[in-house]
Amino acid sequence: MSIEPVERRLEQSFEAERWTRLIQDCDDIEQLRETALTLVQQLAQQKAASAWMASRASESENAKLQMLARMIRENEGDPPTRDPRSSS
Numbered sequence: 211m212s213i214e215p216v217e218r219r220l221e222q223s224f225e226a227e228r229w230t231r232l233i234q235d236c237d238d239i240e241q242l243r244e245t246a247l248t249l250v251q252q253l254a255q256q257k258a259a260s261a262w263m264a265s266r267a268s269e270s271e272n273a274k275l276q277m278l279a280r281m282i283r284e285n286e287g288d289p290p291t292r293d294p295r296s297s298s
Contacts, residue, residue: 218226229249236242 232245
């Protein structure tokens with residue numbers, strides 16, 4: 211199973227371009243410092259959100275697997291069901 215690369219949406223590309231231009235065109239060290247701090251805060255928030263989403267997805271997948279395992283255990287003792295349409 212291969213994992214496809216994550217592609218940015220159009221608005222994300224525009225946002226990245228906006229930040230890039232702001233940094234490249236800036237001559238004021240204080241403005242660059244503020245910009246850098248803003249980006250660090252955004253990155254930290256994004257990482258926290260990504261970790262939370264990954265955790266929730268993992269919990270959901272584990273719950274599904276536990277339900278499947280429970281169903282399999284419950285059906286192990288039952289005799290196989292016959293198809294009522296078969297005449298054997």
